[in-house]
Structures are given as C-alpha cells and as structure tokens.
Amino acid sequence: MTGLSHNAQWVLVSTLMLGSAAGLVGCIAYWKRQSLMGDALAHAALPGVVGGFALLGFKSLPVMLAGAAASALLGALAVAAIRSHTRIKEDTAMGIILSVFFGLGIMLLTIVNRMPGGGQSGLDKFIFGQAAAMVRQDMLVMTAAAVVVLLVVLISFKEWKLYLFDPAFARGLGLSGRLMDAIWMTLLVAVIVIGIQAVGVILMAALLIIPAVSARYWTHAFSRMLALSALFGGGAGAAGTWISTLGDGWPTGPFIVIAAAGMFLVSLLFGLRKGLLVTAMLRRRQVRRLRAETVRSETLAEGEALP
Amino acid sequence: MDATRQVGVADKERLDAGREPALRVTGLAAAYRRNRVLEDVTFEILPGTLTAIVGPNGAGKSTLLKTLLDLHPRLSGEVRFFGTTYRNAKRRVGYVPQRGSVDWDFPTDALDVVMMGLYGQIGWLRRPGRRHRELAMAALEKMGMGAYAKRQISELSGGQQQRVFLARALVQDADLYLLDEPLAGVDAATEQAIMELLKTLRSNGKTVMVVHHDLQTVQDCFDHVLLLNRSVIAHGPTAEVFTAEHIGRTYGGLLRGWEKVTG
Numbered sequence: 001m002t003g004l005s006h007n008a009q010w011v012l013v014s015t016l017m018l019g020s021a022a023g024l025v026g027c028i029a030y031w032k033r034q035s036l037m038g039d040a041l042a043h044a045a046l047p048g049v050v051g052g053f054a055l056l057g058f059k060s061l062p063v064m065l066a067g068a069a070a071s072a073l074l075g076a077l078a079v080a081a082i083r084s085h086t087r088i089k090e091d092t093a094m095g096i097i098l099s100v101f102f103g104l105g106i107m108l109l110t111i112v113n114r115m116p117g118g119g120q121s122g123l124d125k126f127i128f129g130q131a132a133a134m135v136r137q138d139m140l141v142m143t144a145a146a147v148v149v150l151l152v153v154l155i156s157f158k159e160w161k162l163y164l165f166d167p168a169f170a171r172g173l174g175l176s177g178r179l180m181d182a183i184w185m186t187l188l189v190a191v192i193v194i195g196i197q198a199v200g201v202i203l204m205a206a207l208l209i210i211p212a213v214s215a216r217y218w219t220h221a222f223s224r225m226l227a228l229s230a231l232f233g234g235g236a237g238a239a240g241t242w243i244s245t246l247g248d249g250w251p252t253g254p255f256i257v258i259a260a261a262g263m264f265l266v267s268l269l270f271g272l273r274k275g276l277l278v279t280a281m282l283r284r285r286q287v288r289r290l291r292a293e294t295v296r297s298e299t300l301a302e303g304e305a306l307p
Numbered sequence: 308m309d310a311t312r313q314v315g316v317a318d319k320e321r322l323d324a325g326r327e328p329a330l331r332v333t334g335l336a337a338a339y340r341r342n343r344v345l346e347d348v349t350f351e352i353l354p355g356t357l358t359a360i361v362g363p364n365g366a367g368k369s370t371l372l373k374t375l376l377d378l379h380p381r382l383s384g385e386v387r388f389f390g391t392t393y394r395n396a397k398r399r400v401g402y403v404p405q406r407g408s409v410d411w412d413f414p415t416d417a418l419d420v421v422m423m424g425l426y427g428q429i430g431w432l433r434r435p436g437r438r439h440r441e442l443a444m445a446a447l448e449k450m451g452m453g454a455y456a457k458r459q460i461s462e463l464s465g466g467q468q469q470r471v472f473l474a475r476a477l478v479q480d481a482d483l484y485l486l487d488e489p490l491a492g493v494d495a496a497t498e499q500a501i502m503e504l505l506k507t508l509r510s511n512g513k514t515v516m517v518v519h520h521d522l523q524t525v526q527d528c529f530d531h532v533l534l535l536n537r538s539v540i541a542h543g544p545t546a547e548v549f550t551a552e553h554i555g556r557t558y559g560g561l562l563r564g565w566e567k568v569t570g
Contacts, residue, residue: 173427
C-alpha cells in the first residue's frame with residue numbers, strides 16, 4: 001500500500017472489518033427474508049444523529065452514535081408495531097418508517113445547519129459517508145464493534161442455522177425466537193451505527209444486502225455462505241475506501257457500493273453454483289448428451305434393420 | 308374419613324400410572340383474529356396409540372397441534388403432556404410441521420437438517436460431534452434416505468423432503484410425536500415408508516398423532532381417530548368411532564357416499 005498515509009491504512013482496516021460484520025448480518029437478514037430491514041433502519045438512524053448533535057450543540061461522536069442507535073431501534077419497534085397491530089405488511093411498514101424517519105432527519109438537519117456553528121458540524125457527511133473524516137478513536141470503536149459482531153455470529157452459528165431454516169422447530173427445541181430476533185436486531189443496529197460514518201445512511205443498505213446475495217452464487221452451504229458474505233463485504237469496504245482516497249474529499253459510501261456491485265456482477269456471471277455461465281454450460285452439456293444418445297439409438301436401430 | 312378417601316384416590320392414581328395419558332387436553336380454545344378456530348377441545352391420548360386427526364379444511368387441525376405446542380396462543384384450557392406442561396415435557400415431544408412451512412431453498416444438506424433434531428441434546432452453543440453425525444445418518448438410513456445424506460435439500464423431491472423431516476423427528480427419540488399432514492403430496496412409495504415408520508414407532512411404545520387427510524386409509528392405518536371440527540366431534544378406537552354418522556357430522560353433510568365405504 002504505497003502512497004497511503006498511516007491514517008488511510010487505519011481507515012482501510014476499519015472499513016474492512018465493518019464490511020465483514022455487515023456481510024454476516026446481511027447474510028442472516030437474507031435468510032430471514034428481511035434484507036430491506038437494514039435499509040429502513042439505516043435511514044431511521046439519521047434523525048438520531050442530528051438530534052444527538054442538536055442536544056449538545058457541538059459534535060460528539062459517542063452522543064451522535066447513541067442517538068443513531070436509539071432512533072434506529074425506535075424505527076425497528078415502529079415497524080414491528082405496525083406489522084402486528086394493523087393489516088399492513090412488513091415491507092410496506094418498512095417503506096413508511098424509512099421515508100418518514102429520513103424525512104424527519106433531513107428536516108432536523110436543515111434546522112441544525114442554520115444554528116450557529118451548525119454549518120461546520122459535518123453532519124451531511126453522515127448521509128453519504130466520509131471515512132477519511134474519521135479519527136483514530138472512531139476507527140478503534142468501529143473495529144471493536146465489528147469484532148464483537150463477528151464473534152457473536154461465529155459462536156451461535158448452529159443456532160442461526162436452525163432458527164433461520166425452521167423457526168417453529170427451533171422453538172419446539174426451546175430456542176426462543178424472540179431472543180434470536182432481539183440479538184439479530186441488536187447486531188443489525190450495531191453494524192448500522194458503526195457503518196453510517198463511513199458509508200452513510202443512504203448507502204448502508206448496499207453493504208448489508210449485496211455481499212449476501214453475491215455469496216449465494218458460490219456455495220450450497222450456509223457456513224460457507226456466511227464466510228463468503230463476510231469476505232465480500234470486507235473486500236467491498238476496503239476497496240471502496242481505497243478508491244475514495246485517490247481523490248480529495250471523495251465520499252466513501254458510493255465507492256464501497258460500486259465495489260460491492262462489481263463483486264455481485266462477477267458472482268452473477270461466474271458463480272460456481274448458480275452463476276449464469278455455469279448454468280448455461282450445464283444446460284449445454286445436457287443438450288449435447290441428449291443429442292448423442294438419440295444419434296446412438298438411431299444408428300443402433302439402423303444396424304438392427306440391416307440383416 | 309377425608310384422609311382415607313385421599314389415600315384411596317392416590318392408590319388409584321398409582322394403579323393408573325402405567326396408563327397415564329401421553330396427552331390430556333381440557334377445554335382448549337384458540338382463535339385467529341376474529342375467528343374462533345378451536346372451542347372447548349377436550350380429549351386424552353393414551354400411550355402407545357396411533358391416532359389420526361381428521362376433519363375438513365379450516366377445522367383447526369394444524370392450529371390444534373400448534374396450540375398444543377405453544378406455537379399459537381391459547382385462549383383458555385389446559386394441556387398436559389405426560390402429566391406436565393409442554394415446557395417441562397419438551398424433550399419427550401417431537402413435532403413434524405407441514406413440509407411447506409420452511410424454505411427448502413435454504414443452503415444445507417439432508418444430513419444437516421436431520422442433525423437439527425439433536426440440537427436439544429447437543430446443547431446450545433456447542434458443536435455436534437461424530438456420535439451425533441452417526442445418529443443422524445442412522446435415522447436417514449431408516450427412512451431409506453442414506454444415499455441422499457449430502458444432497459442439497461432444494462434438490463430433493465417432495466417425498467424425500469418429507470422423509471428428511473421424519474428422520475429429524477426420529478432422531479429426537481421422543482415419546483410422543485405430532486405430525487402435521489406428513490402424507491400430503493407424497494408418492495405411494497413414500498406414503499408406505501411413512502406408514503411403516505409410524506407403525507414401528509407404535510410397536511416401540513411411542514405415541515403418535517397425525518393430521519390426516521385421506522379418509523380411505525384411516526381404517527387400515529390408525530387404531531384411534533379424533534374427528535375434529537372446531538371441537539371434538541368424536542374420539543376413540545377407529546372401529547367404534549369412524550362411522551358414517553360421525554364423519555357426516557364432522558364434514559357437515561358436505562360429504563356424500565361415505566355410508567357405503569364405511570359400511
């Protein structure tokens with residue numbers, strides 16, 4: 001990594017860890033069929049970030065991140081409440097929460113930016129992400145949180161598999177669905193909170209969704225899918241961050257998303273299990289075999305007819 | 308005097324201990340939003356019996372199983388498995404949900420699914436060992452699925468998926484099995500394999516309850532029948548209970564021609 005400053009190397013490590021954690025949590029979301037939850041909660045974090053700033057009147061990352069976590073959790077509770085108390089479906093509920101919370105966040109942002117000192121708050125960095133703006137301490141927090149997420153998923157891998165495949169059976173064995181849901185929600189919010197600084201609330205969802213769907217093209221085992229998803233997420237995080245350091249003041253989020261999208265494209269085309277190329281090749285082989293068999297049976301039939 | 312009566316009751320209970328019901332349900336009620344699906348459901352299942360739960364669509368058969376297992380909220384009533392609550396008897400109860408209740412696209416193989424039946428034994432957060440893998444393999448072989456152990460579950464046929472589910476229940480080594488339509492959409496060979504298994508379980512002293520749709524096979528395969536339509540219409544040994552009159556009442560006169568079949 002020649003040409004990268006010491007700080008940039010640290011940024012790279014922390015977005016790598018963030019990407020891995022997001023890949024794992026996203027893989028769980030994928031099999032919960034709740035990929036969009038990450039998108040909704042990331043957007044829902046914005047009013048909390050701005051609120052945290054407005055509360056103190058100056059920039060304090062712990063307070064802003066605590067605000068982000070609180071408003072994301074509030075969003076999650078709102079989605080759950082809408083789903084269980086009305087006839088509205090979950091995806092619709094997530095759509096409502098996403099837009100309402102994000103709108104509220106932007107409104108607060110406009111107000112705060114007019115406050116004295118608000119203009120220099122750098123709050124708008126939270127929308128598209130600016131990894132270069134992070135200081136050493138932010139990166140340590142980010143890396144530590146990502147490691148915790150990795151460990152939790154690693155230790156309870158067997159339980160996730162059971163719960164995601166057959167939640168009713170899991171409950172029969174005494175594995176509480178409510179507990180697993182709560183853990184997942186905590187992990188998701190944790191990843192979002194540590195991720196919005198680097199990736200931004202709008203594009204955070206990409207880091208939660210794309211690595212998991214990319215991994216799906218390569219494997220038939222849940223364990224390997226988790227590992228690959230973490231790898232792709234980490235790769236996208238690091239690659240996007242590296243690209244963003246090439247220019248001055250380039251946002252990180254968009255480049256991370258572009259890197260992830262590139263991985264998805266490669267997986268879609270060349271994935272060993274479900275990739276388009278492999279699928280087409282297997283099909284062609286079948287067709288050729290079928291043709292060979294028909295030809296053989298035809299020549300056999302002719303041979304029999306001769307004598 | 309009161310004391311001697313107490314003793315008498317206790318003695319009788321001790322005598323009956325060998326025939327303590329595997330499941331006793333009293334006054335059970337359950338609902339979905341506004342619809343009361345189950346009302347005053349009361350019955351007792353004796354150990355070592357093979358019972359078919361029969362009733363029309365919407366009669367609450369699946370809901371009954373789910374409510375018994377606390378998977379669906381109970382409005383009222385009492386459920387006792389082997390004289391205690393489900394929570395305490397969990398290990399002794401095996402449940403086979405409907406095949407369509409899970410996502411068969413999930414990336415895992417047949418052996419792995421069967422192994423899930425052992426997770427209670429293995430313990431949370433622990434890794435399964437070789438012994439567990441062997442147990443799971445043996446259960447798959449018992450279901451005639453040994454050759455498919457490493458096959459992706461998405462690549463199995465409906466009947467094979469059902470066999471995997473049964474192998475998973477088998478490996479739990481429960482005393483009471485609750486099966487939700489295990490014969491729905493399976494071919495004749497699988498149906499036969501499943502019925503054989505159920506009979507083997509019974510002869511090993513296990514108790515089995517099956518939500519069943521095919522009225523034709525009830526008499527041949529099950530020694531007890533529970534006719535259900537919101538509440539219990541009739542329940543008892545098949546020969547006594549599975550009559551045209553009872554069936555007619557269960558299906559609300561929707562079924563014609565059953566007089567002939569059941570004689």
